[in-house]
Amino acid sequence: MNQPAVSPSADTAASAASAGLAGALEGLRVLDLTQMLAGPFCAQLMADHGAEVIKVESPEGDMTRAFGPYCDDDQVRNMGGYYQSVNRNKKGVVIDLKSEQGRQVLLSLVDKADVLIENFRAGVLDRLGLSYEKLAERNPRLVYACIRGFGDPRSASNDYTDWPAFDVVSQSMGGMMGVTGAEDGVPMKVGPGVGDLIPATLCAFGVLAAVMRAQRTGRGQFIDVAMVDGVLAFCERVIYQYSISGVIPRPQGSHHPMFVPMGVFPAADGWVTVGSPNDGFWIKLCKLMGRPELAEDPRFRSNDDRVRNAPALKAELGAFTSAHTKEQLRQLLGGQLPFGPIYDAQDIFTDPYFAAREMLVEVEQPHSSKKLTIAGVPIKMSETPGSVRTRAPMLGEHTREVLLAAGMTAAQVDELTACGAVRCAA
Secondary structure, three states, X not given: OOOOOOOOOHHHHHHHHHOOOOOOOOOOEEEEOOOOOHHHHHHHHHHHOOOEEEEEEOOXXXXXXXXXXXXXXXXXXXXXXXXXXXXXXXXXXXXXXXXXXXXXXXXXXXXXXXXXXXXXXXXXXXXXXXXXXXXXXXXXXOEEEEEEOOOOOOOXXXXXXXXXXXXXXXXXXXXXXXHOOOOOOOOOOOOOOHHHHHHHHHHHHHHHHHHHHXXXXXXXXXXXXXXXXXXXXXXXXXXXXXXXXXXXXXXXXXXXXXXXXXXXXXXXXXXXXXXXXXXXXXXXXXXXXXXXXXXHOOOOOOHHHHHHOHHHHHHXXXXXXXXXXXXXXHHHHOOOOOEEXXXXXXXXXXXXXXXXXXXXXXXXXXOOOOXXXXXXXXXXXXXXXXXXXXXXXXXXXXXXXXXXXXXXXXXXXXXXXXXXXXXXXX
């Protein structure tokens, strides 16, 4: 594996700690009852900025523990790259919510929590006696958030409430796949799991908004984010374009239907992106291409002209970019107008930009002599910088610590462990 060009963010985290800088969310206690991607990523966003996030897993653990990739020398294989990437900075406890004793343990944690996040199917926790209503009776200031494929019936009943959903479902029904893919081709999902990550980010925003209100009023509330709704909200032009013009947006490859040029063009050794739809950037692009006359061509004078004659313009620009390497185009166009080469993972690891921005962070990989590199914290804050402080927890790693901090005695924890209500890591 290629290593980052600059040391990862561990040094920054250490310097922030030595300066007495706490994360902006220090003091916020979050119970994370989620698994897979959307819920864990939502809770991790808060953990990165100082919230105490307690990840509550079943005795079997989050199902992503079984997903790789794993380091070659990892013989245990209960925490792969997937799990590590969305569960850092959390404490891990195991509670069997199917047992009465386990449910009582969770209730004791709820009493001192600010937030609870879950992404079970609608009604699962209700049937266990752990509904929002019951938890709010115990802790009126609790902010209870759920992420489900099609939302919770508390907000609105619908025919899809009981449907399970993954990323590909929310991308498809939320409208994203309908405008993604080759022109006149098969609709295509966006590569990363944005059908999970978008609603996760929206949920984190909702949680913090509700926490701010709870701090003023002493009252929490129920937050319902549907994965499909989140994707639809990020689909930008799909709704208004159809509403105004009756046009149903379709996949149009890697170009924009209303701004030209704005898309992907070939280089001699790969691909680059160019965005110059406004006249100022377009005129500059023409000069840098050595083709200033194109800016005066009646077909290309305004963005509307360029949209109407997009195939001809793409051919002109593509002929220029394909005659140059990505590096040559970087030297010529970079910093002059919106431009960027299309990167793969190796490019990201070798470009010093990502290391300088602390977006490549090494964490310990249990049961391996190697370290794992994960994406860093994208939100940069001057006074309270977020950081990657700890790797993801092993199954039940902090059960004893968390329960003792909640006021239980060592004997009580031992008793709960003996009956299987909780599990502590070996």
